[in-house]
Amino acid sequence: MLFRRIAIRNFRKHLSPVVIDELGEGVTVIAGDNEEGKSTLLDAIRTGLFERQNLGGKAADTMQPFGSTVRPEVRIDFEVDGSLYSITKGFIQKASARLTTPAGTFEGAAAEERLAELLTFRLSQRGESKPDDRGILGLFWLEQGRVLDGLGLGETGRSTLRGSLEDEVGNVLGGTRGRKLLEAARAQRDALLTSTGRPRGDLSAANDEAEKATARALELEAERAEYDQEIDHLTQVRRDLAQISHDRVLEKAEEALSKAESEARSIELLIQRHEAAEQAVALTKAQLDNAADHSDRRQALIQAVEGRERDLIDKRDAHTRLSDEAGPIADRQQAAEIEMMAKTEARETAETRVVVAQGRSRIESLDKQIAELHRKISEIEKLASQRKADQDRIAQIAIDQRGYEKLQTLESDIRAAKAALGAVATRVRFAPIGGQRVKRNGVELTTGETVQVTDRSHFELDGFGEIDIEPGTSELADRRARLKKAEDALDKGLTAVGMADIAAAKIQLEQRTSLDAQVKEAKRLIDALAPEGAEALATVLGEQKAERSRLSDTTSALMLADTADPETESRVLTAAKDAEKEARTALDLAQKEHQEHVIQLTVAVTALEAAAEAVTTAKADLQKARDYASDTELTTKLESAKDALTKAQNTHAESTKRLNAANPEEVELRRERAQSTLATVDAERRQLREEQIGLQSRLTALGKNGISELLEEARGRETRTLARRDRLQRDAAAWNRLVSTLVDAERDAKEAFLEPVLKRVDPFLRLLFPDARVTLNEETLEITGVVRGGREEPYPLLSIGTREQLSILVRLAFAVYLREKGFPAAVILDDALVYADDDRFERMQLALRKAAETVQVLILTCRPRDWREFGAPIRRLGDGKTKKFEPLQ
Amino acid sequence: MPLYPTCSEKEGFEDLSVRFLHTADLQIGKGFGQLPSEISVVLRNARLETLKKIAVLARERRVDAVLVAGDCFDDIAVGDETLRRFKVALEPFGGTWVLLPGNHDPATAESPWSRLKRLTLPDNVIVADEPIPIALGDKAMILPAPLKRRRDAADLTEWFDTAETDDHLIRIGLAHGSVREFLPEASEAANPVAMDRDIRARLDYLALGDWHGKLQVTDRTWYAGTPEPDRFRANEPGYILNVAIEAPGAKPTIEPVAVAEYRWMEQTRDIMPGGTDDVSQGLDIPAAELSRLIVRLELQGTIDLSTHAALDEDLGDLRARVQYLEVDDAGLVVEPTEDDLDMIDTTGFVRTGMERLREQLNGPDAETARRALALLYGLHHQTGG
Numbered sequence A: 001m002l003f004r005r006i007a008i009r010n011f012r013k014h015l016s017p018v019v020i021d022e023l024g025e026g027v028t029v030i031a032g033d034n035e036e037g038k039s040t041l042l043d044a045i046r047t048g049l050f051e052r053q054n055l056g057g058k059a060a061d062t063m064q065p066f067g068s069t070v071r072p073e074v075r076i077d078f079e080v081d082g083s084l085y086s087i088t089k090g091f092i093q094k095a096s097a098r099l100t101t102p103a104g105t106f107e108g109a110a111a112e113e114r115l116a117e118l119l120t121f122r123l124s125q126r127g128e129s130k131p132d133d134r135g136i137l138g139l140f141w142l143e144q145g146r147v148l149d150g151l152g153l154g155e156t157g158r159s160t161l162r163g164s165l166e167d168e169v170g171n172v173l174g175g176t177r178g179r180k181l182l183e184a185a186r187a188q189r190d191a192l193l194t195s196t197g198r199p200r201g202d203l204s205a206a207n208d209e210a211e212k213a214t215a216r217a218l219e220l221e222a223e224r225a226e227y228d229q230e231i232d233h234l235t236q237v238r239r240d241l242a243q244i245s246h247d248r249v250l251e252k253a254e255e256a257l258s259k260a261e262s263e264a265r266s267i268e269l270l271i272q273r274h275e276a277a278e279q280a281v282a283l284t285k286a287q288l289d290n291a292a293d294h295s296d297r298r299q300a301l302i303q304a305v306e307g308r309e310r311d312l313i314d315k316r317d318a319h320t321r322l323s324d325e326a327g328p329i330a331d332r333q334q335a336a337e338i339e340m341m342a343k344t345e346a347r348e349t350a351e352t353r354v355v356v357a358q359g360r361s362r363i364e365s366l367d368k369q370i371a372e373l374h375r376k377i378s379e380i381e382k383l384a385s386q387r388k389a390d391q392d393r394i395a396q397i398a399i400d401q402r403g404y405e406k407l408q409t410l411e412s413d414i415r416a417a418k419a420a421l422g423a424v425a426t427r428v429r430f431a432p433i434g435g436q437r438v439k440r441n442g443v444e445l446t447t448g449e450t451v452q453v454t455d456r457s458h459f460e461l462d463g464f465g466e467i468d469i470e471p472g473t474s475e476l477a478d479r480r481a482r483l484k485k486a487e488d489a490l491d492k493g494l495t496a497v498g499m500a501d502i503a504a505a506k507i508q509l510e511q512r513t514s515l516d517a518q519v520k521e522a523k524r525l526i527d528a529l530a531p532e533g534a535e536a537l538a539t540v541l542g543e544q545k546a547e548r549s550r551l552s553d554t555t556s557a558l559m560l561a562d563t564a565d566p567e568t569e570s571r572v573l574t575a576a577k578d579a580e581k582e583a584r585t586a587l588d589l590a591q592k593e594h595q596e597h598v599i600q601l602t603v604a605v606t607a608l609e610a611a612a613e614a615v616t617t618a619k620a621d622l623q624k625a626r627d628y629a630s631d632t633e634l635t636t637k638l639e640s641a642k643d644a645l646t647k648a649q650n651t652h653a654e655s656t657k658r659l660n661a662a663n664p665e666e667v668e669l670r671r672e673r674a675q676s677t678l679a680t681v682d683a684e685r686r687q688l689r690e691e692q693i694g695l696q697s698r699l700t701a702l703g704k705n706g707i708s709e710l711l712e713e714a715r716g717r718e719t720r721t722l723a724r725r726d727r728l729q730r731d732a733a734a735w736n737r738l739v740s741t742l743v744d745a746e747r748d749a750k751e752a753f754l755e756p757v758l759k760r761v762d763p764f765l766r767l768l769f770p771d772a773r774v775t776l777n778e779e780t781l782e783i784t785g786v787v788r789g790g791r792e793e794p795y796p797l798l799s800i801g802t803r804e805q806l807s808i809l810v811r812l813a814f815a816v817y818l819r820e821k822g823f824p825a826a827v828i829l830d831d832a833l834v835y836a837d838d839d840r841f842e843r844m845q846l847a848l849r850k851a852a853e854t855v856q857v858l859i860l861t862c863r864p865r866d867w868r869e870f871g872a873p874i875r876r877l878g879d880g881k882t883k884k885f886e887p888l889q
Numbered sequence B: 001m002p003l004y005p006t007c008s009e010k011e012g013f014e015d016l017s018v019r020f021l022h023t024a025d026l027q028i029g030k031g032f033g034q035l036p037s038e039i040s041v042v043l044r045n046a047r048l049e050t051l052k053k054i055a056v057l058a059r060e061r062r063v064d065a066v067l068v069a070g071d072c073f074d075d076i077a078v079g080d081e082t083l084r085r086f087k088v089a090l091e092p093f094g095g096t097w098v099l100l101p102g103n104h105d106p107a108t109a110e111s112p113w114s115r116l117k118r119l120t121l122p123d124n125v126i127v128a129d130e131p132i133p134i135a136l137g138d139k140a141m142i143l144p145a146p147l148k149r150r151r152d153a154a155d156l157t158e159w160f161d162t163a164e165t166d167d168h169l170i171r172i173g174l175a176h177g178s179v180r181e182f183l184p185e186a187s188e189a190a191n192p193v194a195m196d197r198d199i200r201a202r203l204d205y206l207a208l209g210d211w212h213g214k215l216q217v218t219d220r221t222w223y224a225g226t227p228e229p230d231r232f233r234a235n236e237p238g239y240i241l242n243v244a245i246e247a248p249g250a251k252p253t254i255e256p257v258a259v260a261e262y263r264w265m266e267q268t269r270d271i272m273p274g275g276t277d278d279v280s281q282g283l284d285i286p287a288a289e290l291s292r293l294i295v296r297l298e299l300q301g302t303i304d305l306s307t308h309a310a311l312d313e314d315l316g317d318l319r320a321r322v323q324y325l326e327v328d329d330a331g332l333v334v335e336p337t338e339d340d341l342d343m344i345d346t347t348g349f350v351r352t353g354m355e356r357l358r359e360q361l362n363g364p365d366a367e368t369a370r371r372a373l374a375l376l377y378g379l380h381h382q383t384g385g
Helices: A038-050 A057-061 A108-118 A131-139 A154-169 A175-192 A201-247 A249-396 A401-424 A475-497 A502-529 A534-558 A566-628 A631-662 A664-704 A707-768 A800-820 A838-852 A864-870 B037-061 B080-090 B112-118 B158-162 B287-292 B305-321 B338-344 B348-362 B366-382
Strands: A002-009 A018-020 A027-031 A073-080 A083-090 A096-101 A104-107 A141-143 A426-429 A438-440 A450-453 A457-461 A465-469 A772-776 A783-788 A791-794 A826-830 A856-861 A874-876 B018-023 B065-068 B096-099 B125-127 B134-136 B140-145 B170-176 B205-209 B221-223 B239-245 B253-258 B263-270 B293-303 B324-334
Touching (some): A002 A038, A002 A856, A027 A838, A038 A073, A038 A083, A038 A131, A038 A141, A038 A856, A083 A108, A131 A800, A141 A800, A154 A800, A175 A707, A201 A249, A201 A664, A201 A707, A249 A534, A249 A566, A249 A631, A249 A664, A401 A502, A631 A664, A664 B112, A707 A772, A707 A838, A772 A800, A783 A800, A856 A864, B018 B170, B037 B065, B037 B080, B096 B134, B205 B239, B287 B293, B293 B305, B305 B324, B305 B366, B338 B348, B338 B366
Parallel strands (some): A826 A856, B018 B065, B065 B096, B096 B125, B140 B170, B263 B293, B293 B324
Antiparallel strands (some): A002 A018, A096 A104, A438 A457, A457 A465, A783 A791, B018 B239, B134 B140, B239 B253
């Protein structure tokens, strides 16, 4: 749907016409100040579309401008699917409605019905239209404040939207009927299972019942088994009793006992006799033992005397032997002592020889060192003397390196002066013929040679005569004077050092250099021979001489001639020490032997004395015993005791033989067995009888209630309760399956049903709430909440701003969806975004712009500056007041 | 040979023939635990009522004796009350009762017999717990073969062959066990009875117990069967035999008399989709007799949910008419059809859910899914769908 033109006249505030025309696609902002009649315009549009022309009463009265009685009129031009429509309605006075369509013009009620059909709303049957009647247009009519209450789809709008959704995805929801079935199934399931799937209600009771029934059956089965066992037991008891009676077991046992007891009595007599014989043997044996004891003791005394005497002899022999050994042992000790002394002396001599040998060896070494020291000292003295002579000669040479260099400089000055003179001198060359000579100032010249003439010179030429030449240059005199000065300086220098010429000075200098080198070499040699100085050498020499003298005195005092070298002497000393040690060991052994012998001898003396004492005592004891009874008397007593014992033993053997023949053990065993059998059988019979009585009474008691009947009943009950439990379990599982299947199906259905709408909501939502997902009630299509970060926040708990923005975004999505589906949808916002902060406001504008790609969006605002940057045409309400109403003709 | 005391000769019974009722396997005290307790009580009492009925019949028919060929009691451990009620049930007939211990109630050291004796039995009631001949007046001699344990590998009737009786006496054997090579194999495991025992022991009649159906073995050997059926086995239970023997060596006359209180019936039914009408009609029982019927229906076939619901209705109806109805529907497969599902819902999530459950019918836990669908179907009807 596209509003093209909206015109009103005589409508409430607007007595004069207001016309908003040339409305285009996309967004149009209609701006008006407060009280300028923005909301009146909105009411007029609503009235023009939804209210019946013949609306009366209070609702109609409110259309009248205050204090006037006029005819309110509304004209709306719009397009649906590219076709132009126009509706004009006049109210109260001469009420009328006129709809022009591409298919013709409709008047009155027909116009209204046609319009309602076209724009999918419902005409109010009576009175003013209700929001519910306004269909989807109402949905997209966003008035200030109303948006917070949710979408408020109304039945018509909801039905349109649902119809559209069902067209797209089919009837996936089950409606009330489906929910009723699900609830009924859930109730059934919940009657049997808890939310965690545990049994409850009938199922729980059936479980308990089955458990109890099983337990009862088991209990009775055990009782029954016991009953059967008791019967078996009773059968056995009766059989055993019958057996005892039948086999005459008791009677036989009594007979056997009687017989065994009779036999036992005769054996008793034999046993008494046997015991008497045993006692007689014991008595005679004791008497014999007594006699034998006396005899043994006498023999012991005799043997004691003999033994002591033998011992005395032994002790005496031992003493004699030890006494004999004393002499040789003392000799051996003495010889060892002498040997020891000899060895000690030899060792001491060897020690002295080592000292002397070492002293002599040292003296030899000292002699060599002393000689060397002498040589060095002599050498040093010689070098020092030479050095002194050289130093003296150096002192006599006046020239030194510096003096010489100075002379060289003077000589160089002369050469320079000569050269300067030469440069201005007159050069003369003589070339005489035939070997004739030339003399200058009397001195012959070498012919052919150029002669420089710097002063007046007289030449004599053979064969010619004489010539005097006097050079006439003025510089000559100066240069001659300079030469003279230089020559004088050299002469002076030479004279100062006593040299005739510079060559002699050079020779003298070379001599001096050579002497310096000799002096230095002498110093280096002296240092090498005595690094610590000559005095130190002299000190060492003194010390060594003193040591030698001391050693010489010592060795001479020991008066030993012909000692070998120290090593040899040391080896002799070691051998002497070993020999001494050996002698010491031998001496120790000899001393030990001697000491031991002394002890042994002492012991032997004591033993000898004790043995003699023992012989005396033993003899006294024997005599005392013999005084009491003689040896013969004792022998007679012993013999008679032996005879008595032999007799008693014979009697005992006889009684033993008789007793054994009677076999008392067997008789006793038989008697015991008979007694035991009798007691056992009697006890068994008594026990069996008691058992029989006990079993009988137990069985009577057990049988009274009819275990078999109870058991069968219990088993039946167990079977039945188990079956019932199983059936209920199956039912519970089936109900559970049914409920879970239906719940899943319902959830899937809801998701599928809302999917087309939610798909459109998401892009809008992303503009403001990037991570959020809106949830809708699939029945009412109202917003139920938002899922953010996996958590659902119910719509009523959201902030006012969020609710407002969410509500608008979802409407925009719905509008886009319905527009896409061919429904006439247009969005009108009346100062709706009052709770948005700047950021949200801007984002909401983006959302509106997005929606405007599909549907027309009209924005009524009192704050046009908020929309200035939005880029949509802004129409001012005031501008509309200059235009004509132009009712439909 | 010591004899048990015999009952006194009855008045007005002058001839030499002997007439008696032959019954067995009363199994008084049988619990029927597998059935609901109210039914089991009824069936337990029914067995005593039938015994009373037999006693009355014996009195009315003026027979010489009633021979019970074993298993008077279901178990040796029946209660005292049961024993007393048993004793009372015998009272209508003052003639001779000969009661033989069988495999259910063998004469063990402690048994219903020893206990009955302690309760003091009337003189006309003879417990044949020893293999000793019992004189029936001066006309017949009864040779009993009591069981002293539940299972005996020996043929306890062997002694009949050598039992001496006067020539003028009719010889009647009384035993409990399986006739060799005659009964189904499973029944022959223990307590054997030779097939030709009647001939070898020169018996005029051999009264047998253990097999619960009425069954003739030879001219002279019969199983009476239980007088009151106790299981779903169609082998002619519910009779007693009225036996008349005119003289020693004469062929006995056997008259089966129906005495059962309840009838047990087991049927297998193929259920077709849409076809449940004959659930009760197929029983072919007059409506008046339905109340004495214990029925077990084994259902098989593959049906849709609507048939299943209708079947439940019909079975509910039948259950109200019979004494007891047991249904085994393990062989019945309920396959929901498109129509079934359409009836519940054609669109929406419920339909989706149903389709998902239907997909599970081929899966590992198909039974739960199947049941869930059936429950949904029922729910749909209950909630006014």
